[in-house]
Amino acid sequence: MTDHERQQSKADRLPLLRSLWYRSRREARDDAEAGRSITMPVRTATPPLLQVIRRLALALLVLALTTLIVYVDRDGYNDNSDQSVDLLDAAYYATVTLSTTGYGDITPVSDTARLINILVITPLRVVFLIILVGTTLEVLTERTRQQVRIHRWRARTRDHVVVVGYGTKGRHAVQTLVGQGIAKDRIVIVDAQRKASDAAGDDGLVTVTGDATRSETLLKAEVQSATRVIVAPQRDDTAALVTLTARQLNRRATIVVAAREDENVPLLKQSGADTVVTSSSSAGRLLGVSMVSPTVARTLEDLMTLGSGLDLLERPVTKEETGQPPRSCADLVVAVVRGKELLDYADPRLTRLQSGDRVITVSRATTADQA
Structure with missing residues (x-):
């Protein structure tokens, strides 16, 4: 089977996923409804x-x-x-x-x-x-x-981040968001497991316990007013259903999905994902780089770990940098986002920074002592 045929087969499965999604909405049960709840961070330490x-x-x-x-x-x-x-x-x-x-x-x-x-x-x-x-x-x-x-x-929650799944991927995603300056009260966790929801609550996060493939659960998380949605469940089929549900409720939000297999990426993008990160292939590439050059692998891990040494960040161009070459920036510019196009540092069109550009830079992390 060629790659085109494989992708076509995945696309043919999309209506089936949609039918499963609609069926799950019709099969509501009282015990499932009782299991869904919003939990605010606990302020008292006494049980x-x-x-x-x-x-x-x-x-x-x-x-x-x-x-x-x-x-x-x-x-x-x-x-x-x-x-x-x-x-x-x-x-x-x-x-x-x-x-x-x-x-x-x-x-x-x-x-x-x-x-x-x-x-x-x-x-x-x-x-x-x-x-x-x-x-x-x-x-x-x-x-x-x-x-x-x-x-x-509910009244004040707008433009927040919804994270579906508080496993290893979800926790590290939240840590990165908090490290980038997003307040914890602007992050909402959705997980079907009470244990994971309790762990998120202990971390000071608002949690919704329930099945994220159901619109009622995501509505409790105010996904309709969120600007970003991170989908990180354990299974790719669950990720597809969650993405379909979230995209139907919110057409403008940026949805980032974690997938296990590369073959599911086209299906997830057709379900409404803006970006799909494949954990298995990413881990495999990192393993290969580590074998060839361990120092390069350590540098990549440093760049991906916010606050550990070197940070890879995206920011808007300042007034002082507008009209200047990328090399004049204080940080190392590796790429520029201009409109919907990504220009790397070697692109011949990237001679001067323009107003409205967003630069992707490598900068040294600021520690508490340096601050």
């Missing part, structure tokens, strides 16, 4: 279970303190059943009093006992109720606060 245990321990401490107070002053109380108050009676009285049940079978009869009830037992009752009821109120308040945060995030 909810630990908070509940602490409150329960504090409530038991208040109950024990009240029991001790009643038992010490047991002569000032009257039990209608046997006219005496022992330790069990004191614990019983403390329990029904703090819970505001108050059966009235054990009552304070002396002035001292009644004064202690006014000054000590009543405040302890209030504290006890605050501890128990406060836990429920805090949970409800936290949910409300989370919904308010999500609503505010």
Whole structure:
């Protein structure tokens, strides 16, 4: 089979992928819907279970303190059943009093006992109720606060970056974006695995847990208002479906897709990808370069790792550089983007930089000490 026939075969599979995509939209289930959620970065470091245990321990401490107070002053109380108050009676009285049940079978009869009830037992009752009821109120308040945060995030999220898949490729893509100055609150992670979403949340990123091949999930990530979409799932067929869905929801966004096999590149581009990066072939080329010249491979890795030494960056031409030859720039210019055309440094047309050009330069990374 020739390359042309292989590409034609891939193109013939495109309608099948589209039909699978539409079928996945029709096969919504309640449990799948319940699994999709937006998670904002957690601000507290205390786990909810630990908070509940602490409150329960504090409530038991208040109950024990009240029991001790009643038992010490047991002569000032009257039990209608046997006219005496022992330790069990004191614990019983403390329990029904703090819970505001108050059966009235054990009552304070002396002035001292009644004064202690006014000054000590009543405040302890209030504290006890605050501890128990406060836990429920805090949970409800936290949910409300989370919904308010999500609503505010939706209202202000525009021109952000959506990253589908938070595996090895997705994490390194986010690290590069953050290194290039993109704030974390402008990056949204979409992943079907709760573990990956939790890892993204721990990294301070907004996450959407759900199947990215479904439009409902991507709509929760506000993909319709995003300017860039990075698709980095584990499988190429999933990448094609995600790309189809994202392109349908957003016609103007730049979509970059990671693929495993070169033969799937034409299909992904027909699905709507602007750029397709093949991980297997890229790794193979790097392996070959490393065998021939390890120093060249280290230099390439240095260029691809932002902030490690040398950075390969794209930036607009400054006013001072307009009209000047590329060699006059402070950084080493390796290519110039002029309109939709890419001119390398050896192109004879590249004699002077023009307004609107974007230069691709090699510059030395700025460390925190240098800054």
